[in-house]
Amino acid sequence: xxxxxxxxxxQRRFAFSVMTPIMIYLxxxxxxxxxxxxxxxxxxxxxxxxxxxxxxxxxxNPFVGIRNYLDMFNDSQPATVFRKSVSNTFLFTFLIxxxxxxxxxxxxxxxxxxxxxxxxxxxxxYFLPTVTSAVAVALIWGAIYNPQAGLLNSMIRTxxxxxxxxxxxxxxxxxxxIPLAMIALIVAHLWQDFGYNLVIFIAALQGIPQNLRDxxxxxxxxxxxxxxxVTLPLLQPTLLFVCVMxxxxxxxxxxLAQVMTAGGPREQTTTMLMSxxxxxxxxxxxxxxxAMSMVLFGIIMLFTILQFxxxxxxxxx
Amino acid sequence: xxxxxxxNFSHLIGAVLRYTVLGIGLSVTLLPFVxxxxxxxxxxxxxxxIPPTFFPKVPTWQNFTTIFNDxxxxxxxxxxxxxxxxxxxxxxxLFTSSLAGYIFARYxxxxxGVMFAVIMAQIMIPFQMIMIxxxxxxVKLQLIDTLWGLIIxxxxxxxxxxxxxxxxxxIPRELIDAxxxxxxxxxxxxxxxxxxxxxxxxxxxxxxxxMATWNDxxxxxxxxxxxxxxxxxxxxxxxxxxxxxxxxxxxxxxxxVLVPIVLIYILFQRQIVANAATSGFK
Numbered sequence: 001x002x003x004x005x006x007x008x009x010x011q012r013r014f015a016f017s018v019m020t021p022i023m024i025y026l027x028x029x030x031x032x033x034x035x036x037x038x039x040x041x042x043x044x045x046x047x048x049x050x051x052x053x054x055x056x057x058x059x060x061n062p063f064v065g066i067r068n069y070l071d072m073f074n075d076s077q078p079a080t081v082f083r084k085s086v087s088n089t090f091l092f093t094f095l096i097x098x099x100x101x102x103x104x105x106x107x108x109x110x111x112x113x114x115x116x117x118x119x120x121x122x123x124x125x126y127f128l129p130t131v132t133s134a135v136a137v138a139l140i141w142g143a144i145y146n147p148q149a150g151l152l153n154s155m156i157r158t159x160x161x162x163x164x165x166x167x168x169x170x171x172x173x174x175x176x177x178i179p180l181a182m183i184a185l186i187v188a189h190l191w192q193d194f195g196y197n198l199v200i201f202i203a204a205l206q207g208i209p210q211n212l213r214d215x216x217x218x219x220x221x222x223x224x225x226x227x228x229x230v231t232l233p234l235l236q237p238t239l240l241f242v243c244v245m246x247x248x249x250x251x252x253x254x255x256l257a258q259v260m261t262a263g264g265p266r267e268q269t270t271t272m273l274m275s276x277x278x279x280x281x282x283x284x285x286x287x288x289x290x291a292m293s294m295v296l297f298g299i300i301m302l303f304t305i306l307q308f309x310x311x312x313x314x315x316x317x
Numbered sequence: 318x319x320x321x322x323x324x325n326f327s328h329l330i331g332a333v334l335r336y337t338v339l340g341i342g343l344s345v346t347l348l349p350f351v352x353x354x355x356x357x358x359x360x361x362x363x364x365x366x367i368p369p370t371f372f373p374k375v376p377t378w379q380n381f382t383t384i385f386n387d388x389x390x391x392x393x394x395x396x397x398x399x400x401x402x403x404x405x406x407x408x409x410x411l412f413t414s415s416l417a418g419y420i421f422a423r424y425x426x427x428x429x430g431v432m433f434a435v436i437m438a439q440i441m442i443p444f445q446m447i448m449i450x451x452x453x454x455x456v457k458l459q460l461i462d463t464l465w466g467l468i469i470x471x472x473x474x475x476x477x478x479x480x481x482x483x484x485x486x487x488i489p490r491e492l493i494d495a496x497x498x499x500x501x502x503x504x505x506x507x508x509x510x511x512x513x514x515x516x517x518x519x520x521x522x523x524x525x526x527x528m529a530t531w532n533d534x535x536x537x538x539x540x541x542x543x544x545x546x547x548x549x550x551x552x553x554x555x556x557x558x559x560x561x562x563x564x565x566x567x568x569x570x571x572x573x574v575l576v577p578i579v580l581i582y583i584l585f586q587r588q589i590v591a592n593a594a595t596s597g598f599k
Contacts, residue, residue: 036450
């Protein structure tokens with residue numbers, strides 16, 4: 001048998017032979033792109049132009065300092081669209097969040113109280129949309145919203161009401177100041193996404209010990225009091241996690257809007273990620289797009305840090 | 318004082334209310350699926366007819382045969398593209414996650430803490446931030462417009478490594494020591510003593526990686542330009558934009574793309590739902 005020293009040496013050799021390629025890989029496919037993204041934001045860079053020797057930066061792809069960031073505030077067409085996409089993304093995110101919670105939390109409570117077999121069935125069905133391809137979801141909902149032959153309008157006509165002329169393409173249609181196309185996207189997104197939070201809430205509810213509820217019951221608490229004073233406080237860490245995850249995924253909204261409305265009508269549903277995508281890969285304006293992606297990154301980072309702040313919870317039960 | 322019959326009555330009302338809500342939720346969830354299936358079985362004239370029908374008058378496979386016989390849509394090829402990328406990413410992710418997870422769980426070496434932190438930091442980096450430089454790197458490596466371009470940037474999964482490390486820490490050290498006494502090499506210990514213990518978490522990680530890759534859209538949209546190299550979601554948007562006047566065909570194409578993933582979901586439903594709740598997969 002080998003001596004302890006040589007054994008330790010062979011273990012260390014094994015560990016390093018695994019970790020070295022992984023670290024080199026991460027340097028190329030993660031660290032380098034991160035640094036590069038930051039640098040690109042300070043250049044007027046297009047891959048269509050031949051630039052300097054280092055990453056094509058310099059010469060015809062000149063360094064412009066913080067001009068890309070300053071340009072976000074001017075009156076040019078790309079800057080206007082970008083600002084519109086920022087406000088659209090926030091509008092989308094902060095409508096999605098309360099609506100999602102208003103659906104998933106009560107539904108989770110109802111399901112959690114149901115019979116075990118019923119519970120499994122409903123949970124499985126409600127989760128189904130989250131695993132389906134978002135592109136297919138977008139096409140299906142596009143057909144549902146079709147103004148002539150779509151399911152939604154024929155249902156509205158059946159109950160004797162007049163449907164709107166178009167759900168996804170009428171720039172004049174607003175409900176309470178929110179573009180109709182945005183509302184249509186939100187409904188489709190909620191449909192696809194709600195199962196995820198639902199399942200998390202059900203698991204969290206199952207984790208609340210029965211004796212706490214029994215104690216409240218003995219003290220004469222009714223259903224409502226039980227929810228507000230027992231269930232909700234104990235759900236607080238989960239609630240926070242769910243809020244942050246929902247915010248983060250909504251901030252990166254892309255597929256549904258890209259496929260259903262292509263950002264229209266009149267940029268009313270253009271999201272930040274769509275704006276970054278089209279500037280980088282359609283107009284080849286990568287320096288400008290990289291600067292925009294840094295703004296989105298900053299917003300995402302802010303919410304991620306908030307999550308870590310708040311998730312250090314003192315709850316224990 | 319509440320009488321017995323009153324409480325029974327309110328219980329009954331509660332149950333009726335509960336199941337009404339659950340039933341409404343169920344129909345809203347399933348209606349789009351039913352709608353796409355029924356629409357895919359309608360004739361091209363029926364689907365644009367006004368007033369629209371819900372159930373097809375005469376169900377027909379016509380839309381599916383049109384797609385299957387379309388020379389521009391060699392479905393087998395697109396299924397191969399999607400499956401190849403998904404299987405490759407599952408294989409590589411399972412290998413790197415279990416191996417690195419094992420190292421982090423059971424080995425001591427200089428820089429271990431830093432390396433672990435570097436890998437975990439990957440979770441915090443949103444893909445949209447690095448996608449532009451990543452594209453430029455793939456251009457340099459001549460991987461643009463290849464299926465490898467969809468696989469190579471996704472070989473390390475920080476979440477997978479974390480998950481495997483957690484799991485391997487629960488495997489008794491004696492097992493590894495026994496392997497060493499038998500003279501097994503370090504890789505043999507991983508291969509024949511650790512890996513067989515990991516079937517449950519590997520299956521979970523594999524299913525989630527498969528589903529995420531199968532449904533991936535933004536990165537393939539950036540990388541792939543040649544029609545024959547499209548994955549199924551890319552094929553789907555291409556197909557629908559080329560058959561805008563024939564929605565029944567688009568619906569049939571959507572059904573074709575949805576079937577495999579729904580089947581996988583039905584097969585692994587328990588595992589998928591339970592793990593989505595506890596592990597924060599998305």
